[in-house]
Amino acid sequence: MQKIRVLVAKPGLDGHDRGALVIAQGLRDHGMEVIYTGLRQSPAQIAKAAIQEDVDVVGLSSLSGAHRTLFPKVIEELQSMNAGDIPVIGGGVIPSEDIPFLIEKGINRVFTSGSTIEELANYINQLVVPANSQVAKKISHIGIAVRSIKNTLPFYTETLGLSLEGLEEVESESVNVAFLKIGDSRFELLEPTSETSPIHTFLEKRGEGIHHIALDVEDIETRIRHLSKNGIQFINTEPKLGAHQTSIAFMHPKSAHGVLFELCEEGGGEEA
Ligand code: ZN
16 A cells, blocks of 8 residues: 655744644654645645645644635645645644634644644545545446447347437547446447547447446546556546546556446536
8 A cells, every 4th residue: 555645834934843843753653654845835835845746635734823824825726736636634823713714715624733643644544545445336337339329229228128318429539429227327339420539449440349337436536646646547637528427537458457447427527
């Protein structure tokens, strides 16, 4: 297992970092890799360091009372650098009446001076490694490459007795898709709409047949990040828009013993 990487950062002008150093050492003692930014970092510098160091979580410490402005700024900077999925936690001298405000601004949790390193380490452990580390709870669909949806459908609807749920064109893949529901999953028949479609290439090389298996994931960007860290290569590391307003990404079959796996997040394409 890879070590959890934590960036400990002190935004703002206060010049005391004994507390931050104690926390950094405490987290190292709990088996984490800790990068400390040093004093007086701007929110932009902290966000940049978090990305460059590829950390799993950012811990902000403030004693100066500037947490109300600086903590939310770090969140904004991360979001503007497309890294809004990196969780941020806060600590230091923080009045309890400020905590709800910081949570609302996107800080995952605030640890006040009464908290122990154990509490902090336990929290980070459950934040970064999901309690259920199974990537997906079900198969979203199985993608099947066909030359013609029209000619293929009778096998699925008449021979197998499945009902056709719908037809859709997915422009990002240059395919028409037919959905056939089976329990909680689907078969998706994929017909190329142009010669640039990956399905066209697949049909030329291998003929009709199973093209990919899609796993139903909850937080696709975090999943991509975790799997990439574990050495899995992706064909697209930025999720793209799939059928049914899903957000999708394909693992390279070389990373998955010859199977083309798709990660698929339902409703994930809505903001795209
Ligand atoms: Zn698919």
